Amino acid sequence: MSGPSVHLTIPPASLFKFPPAPLPETLPPPQRDYSFATPFNINPTVYNGLLSASVPLTFATIYATSVVLLNQINRRRGNQPWEFSKTRLFHLFVVAHNVLLAVYSAWTLTGMLGALSRSWPGFDAEGGPAEVADALCKLNGPRGFGSAATYNSTTSAWGVTDRLVKLGTGGIPDSSDVGRLWNEGLSFYGWLFYLSKFYEVVDTAIILAKGKRSSSLQTYHHAGAMMCMWAGIRYMAPPIWLFVVANSFIHTLMYTYFTLTALHVKVPWVIKRTLTTMQIAQFVIGASFAATHLFVSYNAPVSVPYSFIAGVSSAASSATSAVGSAATSVASATATANLNSWFKKLALRAVGEEGLAENVRNSQGERFGADAVKAPVNHAKEEIRYRTEYPVVSCIDTSGQSFAIWLNLMYLAPLTWLFVRFFIRSYTGMTSRRGRRPSTIHIIEKSGLDAARGVQRELDSLLKEAETSVAEKVIERGEEAASSAEAAVEAKRE
Template sequence: MAAPAVFLSSPSLSLFTFPPDREPQPLAPPPSGSSVSAPPFTIPAWLFSAALDVKVPILIASLYAISVSFLNAYNKSSGNKPWRISKTRAFFWFVVAHNVFLAVYSAWTFVGMLNALKRTVQSPAGPFGLVGTVDSLCKLHGPAGIGNAIIYSPNSSQWVSESPSKVFLSEMGVPDSMEAGRLWNEGLAFYGWFFYLSKFYEVLDTVIILAKGKKSSTLQTYHHAGAMMCMWAGIRFMSPPIYTFVLLNSAIHALMYTYYTLTAFSVPIPQVLKRNLTTMQIMQFIFGASFAAFHLFVSYTMPVQVLDVKASTASLASAASTAVSSMAATASSAGVAGLLKKFLFRAAGEEGLAENVNAPSSLHMVTPRLVHSGEQYSIEYQTISCIVTSGQAFAVWLNLFYLAPLTVLFVRFFIRSYIKRTSGVTTQKSRGAAENAGRDAIKGVERELYRNGGVNGSGVTGAVVEEEEEGEEKVNSKANGKMNGKY
């Protein structure tokens, strides 16, 4: 007999279809108060589904990109002068409130997702080892425990249970929103949905930059528009790796917007902290996207309950025969008892009561229900893929396509902002050597990145790097001025 094991295999080509299958539809999170781990408040199911209509992110992303292009042209035509509102005290406090809100919200999301993972992810030291861990991360619906997951089957176009003798679907044939134990109901549906909506709110980063009369870079526009679509795909198709994006990016955002809050009050930030923050963003992209892509290749064998048709048929036939005999005996005894009652009532002169004997009562009618007590199951080891629907796969490779160029832009920004800027303040004598060393370092970074199959990244970034970009020319000009004055 086979044993539980985790292994790598090539994903099925059926997963890479565009457009992806529309089914299954996204499932709303549990209502507030339904369990100990239920969300703090209820998201109406209709609102949850409406926000995940594909037209919502496409429309908002398109309007955002068009508006930025128009406002960039307007700022250029006006000599990049700050808007009048940007010089007001109200605008300053708006910026502060915006940054504080996103810092607090991101920290709240990170803590919520971290707790959800602690509750649902099985330890590799558990009874099923690594298989139990992988199963708890790959299968988002159903009760906790290996073999208890509820998965969507593209072949039958319906939700199925890995343990039909123990797990029941809701009346609508979908996983029960009240069922606790796996990541979707334990927090991913709730925190992930709000994290998706936060991508629309984050466009205010661009509004703040434009209001100061500055240009919103291609990186900024590409980032925000792409983030909307990527988070939409992950939540809409309930793709398992989306938890990585929510967890990592919310942690980075909490730090990043705290940094922006401090800079709004002109608090001096050491250069090493700025550099480390950008490094963390780049590492987030590389690790997260690689980990997400890894899900496409992961499969595992696990014990699954399978209906034993032959044994079940014999058992059900025996049970049916017994039930028929029992009902016949009951009906016979009921008939004799009924005749005796009719005779006694008529002897007492109660003809009306005698006529009502054996008449059906609407208050006590019972609807027949099929009982599956005779079904018998056997345990078989089956191979399960982590990603099973084209929608889940679509969310993964959409993020990969989005993050590859984004990571390149961030590496370019890192080199321009920190490596070249550092070399700019060196002495004239050592400047050539520093530039050569920096150039060699850049080639080394590019060589390492592209040798590993291209640049990848993780999750949806919320970085707003324009603030440092806008000060780059000032720093370089000051450095050049000092060097010119000195030499």
């Protein structure tokens, strides 16, 4: 029987299913007393209603279409700012918007770090890396290695492998369970972070109001982020916590920077450059971390029942002792029984009074003869006992969790590919220009910054062409429809 360890395995085919299975339903966050960490509770109906797939799909489609059209309108206007964007009220709105997102992002980051600290078993945990994997892979249930509540797609039911853990009402994980990421904060902060992606499109509205072109990279980023956050929370995918933590950290710095620039505070250019590099780096790290979950499995303790026949040995021992004691009693009784007692017993049996004969006592008040021997009673019975085994457990349990990971990978793939491509280009260029191999630190710093800029330029160029093509077709179709309508009106008049 192997102990706890971590393995890399090929994910089972059952995880690759589209559309993913609708079950299990997303578990709402527990209802808590109001505090700074949880200043309000979320209604379960509202919680699950806004996680309907139609919500992010509709919003993302309207957002992307609106940006494409407004970019074309701004270009036809010569990219001149709209009049309302020159007002003091608009300026105050921009400042307030950036302050709000900076503060909100910092609050989310604080809450998620608290949830992680309460769920983290530590690298010195008794189960080692396997216990760490268990804490990060299994989001539901109480704290403890092997105590998680997991969903079984085959039986379509939640289950536990620790006999001391019980499910809550309705056969779902108990909302009062503590020590795992979902109840400790991911269900609450993750859902709000998902909704914040809808509000973040105000960034694009501000850019368009100033008459500028909103980059295709920004449109792709905002639309993709809301879809990825939706999938991660809807299907309770384990790696989504990193997206919330990393993105809230970057946004805390980014919107603080935007606030300072809106207030006309001069910020060194290197800070902006560093923020851009950090954003691209989070894509690479996030994609790698999410993909790993598909291939990770580990040994976790499971309580396995088995039958145990209790009392067999003790019953046999008792029977042996009883027979020995009875034999001794017979000898003693026989020796001490007087003739009167014997004759009385015989006389009673002669007339058929067997019951009275059995109760005849000798002069010491004891039964004697064969009546002194009594067969021992066997009290043996079957018991259910438990032993701990360590079967291999997959990190990912449902096709929905797998779908959320694949959606994130497809979203991040273009950014990751371009980053690596530019990283290699930058490295090769630096070596040839200098004629000698630069230091590793300088390579990483310079190549990372060049890659960040290159990614933005190339992806923006590719998406700009697609955006322009789509906008021209939309406008062309609109003009054709208008001409057709006008021709129909003229024909009707004639």
